[in-house]
Structures are given as structure tokens and as C-alpha cells.
Amino acid sequence: MHAVFLDKKTFNSSSSTESINKQVNQLVCFDTTAPNKIIERCINADIIITNKVILSEKILNQLPQLKLICIAATGTNNVDLKAASRLNIAVTNVAGYAKQSVAQYVFAQILEYYNQTTHHHKNVENGLWPESDTFCVLGNPITEIANKTLGIIGYGDLGSSVEKIALAFGMKILIAERNDAKHIRESRHSFEYVCKHADIISLHCPHVPSTEHLINAHSLALMKPSAMLINTARGAIIDNSALLDALNNKIIAYAVLDVLDCEPPPPNHMLLSNQPENLKVTAHIAWASNEAQSRLLDLVAQNIKAFINNKPVNRVD
Structure with a gap:
């Protein structure tokens, strides 16, 4: 499984993705991703991890290899869930971490x-x-x-x-x-x-x-x-x-x-x-204790593991 994290900068630089690395063959992290860079960066991705990068129907239609979107947040409004469902792309979120x-x-x-x-x-x-x-x-x-x-x-x-x-x-x-x-x-x-x-x-x-x-x-x-x-x-x-x-x-x-x-x-x-x-x-930091960020990334890893083992959890699609 090849995974791409589109906006790792939404987490502290010290936040570890080790638990995610253990679940995939390759994880490529970008600090931020502009809309015109999403296709280029994700064309070979099986898994996309996004906190706030918007994944529209138009974008999803151009990513035939994509199997799973992991939203690194509770809110799901940045992903077109109907399009994902139509394209058989699983979508998960995380909750309770903060x-x-x-x-x-x-x-x-x-x-x-x-x-x-x-x-x-x-x-x-x-x-x-x-x-x-x-x-x-x-x-x-x-x-x-x-x-x-x-x-x-x-x-x-x-x-x-x-x-x-x-x-x-x-x-x-x-x-x-x-x-x-x-x-x-x-x-x-x-x-x-x-x-x-x-x-x-x-x-x-x-x-x-x-x-x-x-x-x-x-x-x-x-x-x-x-x-x-x-x-x-x-x-x-x-x-x-x-x-x-x-x-x-x-x-x-x-x-x-x-x-x-x-x-x-x-x-x-x-x-x-x-x-x-x-x-x-304040600048949207209530959620962002070191411990909450760590829990969130671990939950993303658990979502990936569950998907790979065909025991999906936290599905929102």
C-alpha cells in the first residue's frame, strides 16, 4: 500500500507517523498541498491522508488507484462522500482523540x-x-x-x-x-x-x-x-x-x-x-495538545490496519 499525507504541517513537526508507517509499504508526507498538486502527488496512491485538503468529485474521478481516504479529523466536509462511495473509495475519520x-x-x-x-x-x-x-x-x-x-x-x-x-x-x-x-x-x-x-x-x-x-x-x-x-x-x-x-x-x-x-x-x-x-x-489550537495529536495519528493507523484486514472501522462513506 502506497500512502500520501497531503498536509502533515497541520500537526507539530515532532508528531510521529511511526504507527502509520508500520501499516503501509510507503508513506510520503507533504507539509501542505495546493489543489493543483493533488493529482500529481496522489496518482499512484492507494491511501490518502488529509486533514483539511479538499478532495472533490472532480479530483477523485482522476485517481483510479485510490482505495482509502483517511480524514485526520472528525469533520468530513472536505471530502465528497457521495463521489467516494460511487467510486468504491472507502473513507474514514477519527473521533474522541481531543x-x-x-x-x-x-x-x-x-x-x-x-x-x-x-x-x-x-x-x-x-x-x-x-x-x-x-x-x-x-x-x-x-x-x-x-x-x-x-x-x-x-x-x-x-x-x-x-x-x-x-x-x-x-x-x-x-x-x-x-x-x-x-x-x-x-x-x-x-x-x-x-x-x-x-x-x-x-x-x-x-x-x-x-x-x-x-x-x-x-x-x-x-x-x-x-x-x-x-x-x-x-x-x-x-x-x-x-x-x-x-x-x-x-x-x-x-x-x-x-x-x-x-x-x-x-x-x-x-x-x-x-x-x-x-x-x-486563538488559531484553532484547542484540539492540538501533543497527546491529542499522537492519539489522532494512531487512530489513522488503526483505520488503515482495519481496512487492509477487511474489518473496517470509523467508515463515513
Whole structure:
């Protein structure tokens, strides 16, 4: 089996592909791959590994030797699954590898916001402590997260991992029902109820038609003026204009985004060029702990092994 990894640069340079190497005769890795290079690089490939490189029907039609596409992520929107199925190309994805990493990121942001650790460090850097006439410099208020209400929108592996940590901190949990659901399942609450009552809302739902701009002017207006919003899911779940307006007008207090609707974003992206003080943006790194990257690559190797042994797992085609 000849395998090609089209965008290895989406992983740390230190991330090992050893487990994948053991499953194939040859593995060729490219840092990135432009659309016009895919055919040239994959014409003799039995297996393609892609994180975000798009494999369209037009491209797949030109790769007669291709037998397996391994998506090195959970989302499958970069591969034309219908075309793959028609061409008898198996497609697999991976899931569950980043639940610890994403949950840790969510609480890193929550604790930074409620503990104001950067602010208090800056106070010492700026020489305020030696000048204090008491033993401490209080600065910005510190707020306990115990008894705060965390709203979780999207209750899969990631949402449930966030819940476990929240419970350890003594937080209250509201799990949102799907916004388009006709019935509310036991132990869940309507999307609107969660928006109204949560102190912190953490997004973990997929980007599908029903969640496009789920967070919009209406849902933001339902939230508390003190609410914190965290998005580690997909950027298009949020209406950018509505969020910017909500932050500028203090409709909500704070937002943390690890994802945007276009990645990488253009320099003039409205949430970067007009970024208010109560918005923090990071570059899609919540998933990317060293351990999560290692687990992900090992899962890709397991998918390849299962396919070769005719015992397919994680099939999405």
C-alpha cells in the first residue's frame, strides 16, 4: 500500500507517523498541498491522508488507484462522500482523540477570565506590589466558578468531557437540546432556556445547516449581560456581525473563539480587524495538545490496519 499525507504541517513537526508507517509499504508526507498538486502527488496512491485538503468529485474521478481516504479529523466536509462511495473509495475519520485537550482549553479560558491571572501578573511586572501599602494588590476582581451555570451546546465526547471538569469545580450544568428538536429529552433543556440561564456557554456542536449562525442576534440577546461565550466547535455556528455588536454593546460580557468561519482568516476579517477588548481569538489550537495529536495519528493507523484486514472501522462513506 502506497500512502500520501497531503498536509502533515497541520500537526507539530515532532508528531510521529511511526504507527502509520508500520501499516503501509510507503508513506510520503507533504507539509501542505495546493489543489493543483493533488493529482500529481496522489496518482499512484492507494491511501490518502488529509486533514483539511479538499478532495472533490472532480479530483477523485482522476485517481483510479485510490482505495482509502483517511480524514485526520472528525469533520468530513472536505471530502465528497457521495463521489467516494460511487467510486468504491472507502473513507474514514477519527473521533474522541481531543476530548481532554479541548476540555482543558475551555477551562484554561474560563479560569483566566474569572481569575484574571494575566492582569495580576501585569500588576507585578509594572511594579505595583512593592509600592503597595498593604500585603497584596487586589486589582481586578476574582470570581469563583463554583455554583456558576455552564451551558453546553453539543453533548458528544467533547461536551461531556467539559461537563466532568465543571462538576469537579462545583458548577451547575445545563445541557441544550438540539435547537431544531421537536421534543426535549430527559435531563436536557431547550436551546433558548440554556441561552437565558447560563453564565458560561461552551459550543461543541457540529456545523450543519441547522446550526449555521445558531448564535445570532436573537440568541445573544437572550444571554445574560455577564455571560461568557466559548467556541471550540466551528466558526460558522456564530454570526460574526451579531457577535461583534453584542460585545461592543455589552449585550454579553466576553467571548473566546478558537475557530472562525474562514481558516486561515484574511487579515481584514471583521473579528480580527475590529477586535474589541472583550474578545479573545486563538488559531484553532484547542484540539492540538501533543497527546491529542499522537492519539489522532494512531487512530489513522488503526483505520488503515482495519481496512487492509477487511474489518473496517470509523467508515463515513
